[in-house]
Amino acid sequence: MLFLLPFLLFIFFPNLSQSTSSELCHPQDKAALLSFKHSFSNPNPFPSWDPLFDCCDWYGVTCNDTTNLVISFTIISQTLNGTIPPSISNLKHLQILRLHKIPNLVGQIPLEISKLSNLTSLTISWTNISGPLPSFLVNLKNLVFLDLSFNRLSGSIPPSLATLPFLRGIDLSRNQLTGQIPESFGHLPKTAEFPALVLSHNKLSGEIPSSLSNVNFSFIDISSNTLSGDASVFFGEGKATDTIVISRNHFEFDLSKVGFMHFLITLDISHNKIYGNIPKHITDAVFLQQLNVSYNRLCGEIPTGWKLRYRKDGWDNSSFFHNRCLCGVPLDIPCK
Incomplete structure (x- = not known):
């Protein structure tokens, strides 16, 4: 058988x-x-x-x-x-x-x-x-x-991660990470072009490294931490960044001195201590779809002449609430 x-x-x-x-x-x-x-x-x-x-x-x-x-x-x-x-x-x-x-x-x-x-x-x-x-x-x-x-x-975040030669995207969000953003992240290898950095919803603290101004990020989200200092390092007219989300931190800088990227799509700087006025040239960001500058210390008239009209899912008057002395449309506060 x-x-x-x-x-x-x-x-x-x-x-x-x-x-x-x-x-x-x-x-x-x-x-x-x-x-x-x-x-x-x-x-x-x-x-x-x-x-x-x-x-x-x-x-x-x-x-x-x-x-x-x-x-x-x-x-x-x-x-x-x-x-x-x-x-x-x-x-x-x-x-x-x-x-x-x-x-x-x-x-x-x-x-x-x-x-x-x-x-x-x-x-x-x-x-x-x-x-x-x-x-x-x-x-x-x-x-x-x-x-x-x-x-x-x-x-903490190991500074050595910044030495990875081809790293183009790092997402460490929604953890319990502590300490500062490593200064080495401002010296990424040139082979790591237009990197995305997402560190939101952690317990990071300390001042933002000034070296980060050297990097042409494509995407930044460091929201919901206790970071401080001058986050204007992420801005610049010649940069390719399309998303900047730095909300719910302790950042302090003069927004009126910031240059905005032409391809900026999302900007959320809410719940910080940012001061100055909203510069007129922000309206040149023709792709801007989401904006939130609420809960800061901004003053002056909100610019008019936006290239895109206000979008229901992008921004309305709540995007400008709770600032020191902002006025004009879409707020119900007239400018004197």
Whole structure:
């Protein structure tokens, strides 16, 4: 009867021989993924990860079309329980790692992450990962985007992160980070063109580094901290920044002396101690769609002649509320 076994397997499982013989996934990658799976306490966290089938077809796994090596790994799960396993470092050719919306993912970012030298994008977000923001991330020399938002990370921001040669986007928002923004962030490598910096909703404090004026940021959001000093370093007519959100801090500077970018889309400087008047040349920002200068110490007449009309979702009179002595449309305070 033993000689009939292959025949019977073919009859009752016609796809078995086809799936195993045509498998493209590299054995090392498959072993690494199965080790990742078995490190969690869930009975069967990834049902589609059947060892009988090609791991390039598994949920969350993407292989290179030519080499068939695993280059992208994305997990989104409301039920996964445990920590990031060290076996993640065995996916040696990984370029994109995304662990997103996993509320039961706990522990710290493991050192093994730093061994993924081919990573260009690292996302660990909306989890309960805690502990320090590790300085060993500086070993990821090819990193372009770093998103560690919506976690429970604490401690200071390592100044060495600013040495990553290709970093173009860093999002550390919604954590419990403390200390100052490192001065080194004003000396990013020239290869890191038009970077985006998002540090909002943390516990950062201290004066904003003047060195940040050297960087042509594309996007800035450092709102909801207790930062102080002169945040006019982010402004300048020749810069390419389209979003500046510095609200809910303790910034003090003269807005009337600020130059505005031509491509500015969003400007929120509310809930600070910013003074002076709103300069007329702000109306030259033809793409401006969202504006909020409320809860400051501004005075003078609100400029007229905006290139775009007031938008319901962009700004209205509430965008100018609670200033020292602003007047004019759209406020109901006439200018004398």
